[in-house]
Amino acid sequence: MSAAPAIPPTLSRDGMAAALLNDEERTRIRAKSAQFAPPTAALPDGRRDLVGLSREELTDIMVEIGEKPFRTKQLWHWIYHQGVTDFSRMSSIARPLQEKLAERFIVGRPGVVTEQTSQDSTRKFLFRFRDGQEAETVYIPDRQEDRGAVCISSQVGCTLSCTFCHTGTQALVRNLGAAEIVGQFMAARDSYGEWPSPKGETPRLLSTIVLMGMGEPLYNYDNVAKAMRIIMDGEGIGLSRRRITLSTSGVVPMMDQCGAELGINLAVSLHAVRDDLRDEIVPLNRKYPIREVIAACRRYPAASNARRITFEYIMLRDINDSEADARELVRLISGIPAKVNLIPFNPWPGSSYRPSTREQLERFAKIVMDAGFASPIRMPRGRDILAACGQLRTESQRLRRAAREDAATDTVE
Numbered sequence: 545m546s547a548a549p550a551i552p553p554t555l556s557r558d559g560m561a562a563a564l565l566n567d568e569e570r571t572r573i574r575a576k577s578a579q580f581a582p583p584t585a586a587l588p589d590g591r592r593d594l595v596g597l598s599r600e601e602l603t604d605i606m607v608e609i610g611e612k613p614f615r616t617k618q619l620w621h622w623i624y625h626q627g628v629t630d631f632s633r634m635s636s637i638a639r640p641l642q643e644k645l646a647e648r649f650i651v652g653r654p655g656v657v658t659e660q661t662s663q664d665s666t667r668k669f670l671f672r673f674r675d676g677q678e679a680e681t682v683y684i685p686d687r688q689e690d691r692g693a694v695c696i697s698s699q700v701g702c703t704l705s706c707t708f709c710h711t712g713t714q715a716l717v718r719n720l721g722a723a724e725i726v727g728q729f730m731a732a733r734d735s736y737g738e739w740p741s742p743k744g745e746t747p748r749l750l751s752t753i754v755l756m757g758m759g760e761p762l763y764n765y766d767n768v769a770k771a772m773r774i775i776m777d778g779e780g781i782g783l784s785r786r787r788i789t790l791s792t793s794g795v796v797p798m799m800d801q802c803g804a805e806l807g808i809n810l811a812v813s814l815h816a817v818r819d820d821l822r823d824e825i826v827p828l829n830r831k832y833p834i835r836e837v838i839a840a841c842r843r844y845p846a847a848s849n850a851r852r853i854t855f856e857y858i859m860l861r862d863i864n865d866s867e868a869d870a871r872e873l874v875r876l877i878s879g880i881p882a883k884v885n886l887i888p889f890n891p892w893p894g895s896s897y898r899p900s901t902r903e904q905l906e907r908f909a910k911i912v913m914d915a916g917f918a919s920p921i922r923m924p925r926g927r928d929i930l931a932a933c934g935q936l937r938t939e940s941q942r943l944r945r946a947a948r949e950d951a952a953t954d955t956v957e
């Protein structure tokens with residue numbers, strides 16, 4: 545991981561203090577994140593997964609086994625451009641080296657536990673990783689065109705406990721590693737047969753990535769950043785930074801870092817315009833309040849009229865959906881190149897929230913739109929397979945628990 549961006553010498557004293565504080569905060573966040581590290585890339589038989597390694601790491605490994613550094617380029621092409629997982633299919637590599645590689649390494653994928661396709665063509669994958677932990681990934685096809693977004697998870701569980709989010713009721717188990725994050729995208733591409741990676745302007749079915757699945761990606765920044773660098777590499781998958789959006793609840797110090805180092809698009813889960821309310825529904829707000837989150841959006845380097853920041857806003861009836869809320873939202877984000885995604889709440893058992901009425905949603909959207917911000921009402925996708933926002937993983941866990949309980953009852957009887 546490269547160091548935090550240097551503090552520009554032109555900063556005011558306040559700005560300098562804030563930057564130093566952010567450096568300290570980043571160190572603290574990283575140390576905490578390291579406590580939830582993913583398992584090693586080694587298999588029980590000693591072989592090592594090549595997926596998820598940076599080019600430099602791959603080169604080091606080739607040199608370690610007595611091969612020339614140019615093997616990295618060859619392997620990179622086969623793994624990330626061609627999508628090949630079997631060394632014997634890497635035809636530009638001589639047979640003896642193929643065998644040598646197969647003895648020592650694998651080109652891994654997460655295991656597919658279930659793959660469900662919704663009536664609206666949304667496809668949800670439940671992936672299992674080598675230590676048995678699982679995460680979900682969702683492919684959401686565009687309704688009009690042959691392209692779509694892959695929604696990727698960054699952690700197993702989540703620490704943030706946003707009160708409207710069913711996914712957030714699952715405690716954080718661990719971070720996903722770079723191989724597991726890249727692996728979700730590669731396994732989804734396997735399912736659609738989209739190999740080799742389309743080049744340049746050639747249309748892609750799996751055309752964008754949204755880091756909006758389970759977890760807070762900026763609490764697993766190092767692994768997420770490594771995975772995104774692999775995915776953006778032009779000699780492999782080659783997905784442009786413009787086609788990747790990271791969604792955060794507002795981990796301010798890491799927003800700066802993400803903007804400086806990756807330059808990918810940013811989405812912010814805002815959901816409330818007053819600190820007292822946001823403290824309650826997005827508890828991270830107690831640490832990074834609205835003012836700081838919005839300030840970080842204003843300085844986000846990748847934001848422009850062509851690449852707007854997305855503000856996610858879940859519409860909760862009589863909680864955050866008044867016209868005064870809409871006007872305050874417009875005031876807060878004024879001057880930021882932004883759009884506002886209005887998300888109808890998906891009720892789940894045990895939640896006290898109700899979805900806003902259609903009329904209220906439309907009134908809210910109109911105020912935001914009249915102020916010059918696009919404000920699409922995001923229709924829930926994949927509801928029949930529980931792939932909609934905030935539903936990930938909970939149902940598969942519930943079913944598994946029920947199955948285990950059934951099995952236990954059977955045993956007792």
Ligand code: SF4
Nearest residue numbers: 702705706709712759
């Ligand atoms: S909304 Fe995102 S950050 Fe908040 S609890 Fe759910 S998964 Fe975690």
